[in-house]
Amino acid sequence: MAHYKLYCVGGSGNSFKVALFLNCVGLDWEPVGVDFAGGQTRDPAWREATNAMGEVPVLEVDGKRLSQSGAILTWLTETHGVFGPASEAERFETLRWLLFDNHKFTGNFAAHRALHSKALDAPPAAHAYMRARTEGALAIVERHLAGRRFMLGERPTIVDFSLVGYLYYPPEETGFDLAAAYPAIDAWRGRLAALPGWKPPYEMMPVGRSMPMRL
Numbered sequence: 694m695a696h697y698k699l700y701c702v703g704g705s706g707n708s709f710k711v712a713l714f715l716n717c718v719g720l721d722w723e724p725v726g727v728d729f730a731g732g733q734t735r736d737p738a739w740r741e742a743t744n745a746m747g748e749v750p751v752l753e754v755d756g757k758r759l760s761q762s763g764a765i766l767t768w769l770t771e772t773h774g775v776f777g778p779a780s781e782a783e784r785f786e787t788l789r790w791l792l793f794d795n796h797k798f799t800g801n802f803a804a805h806r807a808l809h810s811k812a813l814d815a816p817p818a819a820h821a822y823m824r825a826r827t828e829g830a831l832a833i834v835e836r837h838l839a840g841r842r843f844m845l846g847e848r849p850t851i852v853d854f855s856l857v858g859y860l861y862y863p864p865e866e867t868g869f870d871l872a873a874a875y876p877a878i879d880a881w882r883g884r885l886a887a888l889p890g891w892k893p894p895y896e897m898m899p900v901g902r903s904m905p906m907r908l
């Protein structure tokens with residue numbers, strides 16, 4: 694049995710953030726599929742046993758079940774001493790970007806993807822609102838990455854793993870052609886994809902059942 698079990702589903706970019714860390718560090722882990730499309734995360738018994746917040750990813754280790762990708766990444770980096778902040782200033786920047794990612798970057802990108810892929814049925818005004826919010830967040834990261842190799846500078850950290858979580862899903866699924874419209878983000882995600890251990894999300898987590906993201 695693997696040391697780490699990651700409860701996840703291939704279509705979950707939040708799960709991919711954690712899977713990427715585990716694989717790039719070469720840790721002993723296995724994905725455990727969740728039937729997201731079938732409503733497993735809303736099942737009271739699943740919530741009681743696995744995550745009261747009703748979300749993946751959940752990382753199981755030594756009898757504990759940890760949730761929230763930003764908290765899990767922080768725990769992993771402190772436990773294994775890699776891909777973490779190297780100073781007090783970087784620690785502050787790490788928390789700052791993880792919060793921005795969860796609130797604005799991944800938060801908007803993932804919601805827009807759900808609308809774009811028609812996994813959710815929403816009025817056009819709601820779709821346009823989410824698109825504008827997502828473009829705003831992408832522009833902030835595009836600008837930050839101009840002249841930087843990674844989010845905190847010269848080396849990859851958990852900030853990169855968090856922000857990049859949804860950016861390898863295909864454009865027809867996300868509604869954003871990053872290669873065409875966001876050159877700095879495109880080059881940065883390419884640098885991360887060159888890390889040993891990187892795989893695309895559906896290969897990294899070939900488990901579980903997502904909403905119909907690819908129509």
Ligand SMILES: N[C@@H](CCC(=O)N[C@@H](CS)C(=O)NCC(=O)O)C(=O)O
Binds near residue numbers: 706708749763
């Ligand atoms: N902030 C959370 C977000 C997790 C999240 O939204 N997970 C989605 C899948 S990507 C989920 O399980 N959603 C279930 C639901 O909202 O019912 C994290 O980073 O772990």
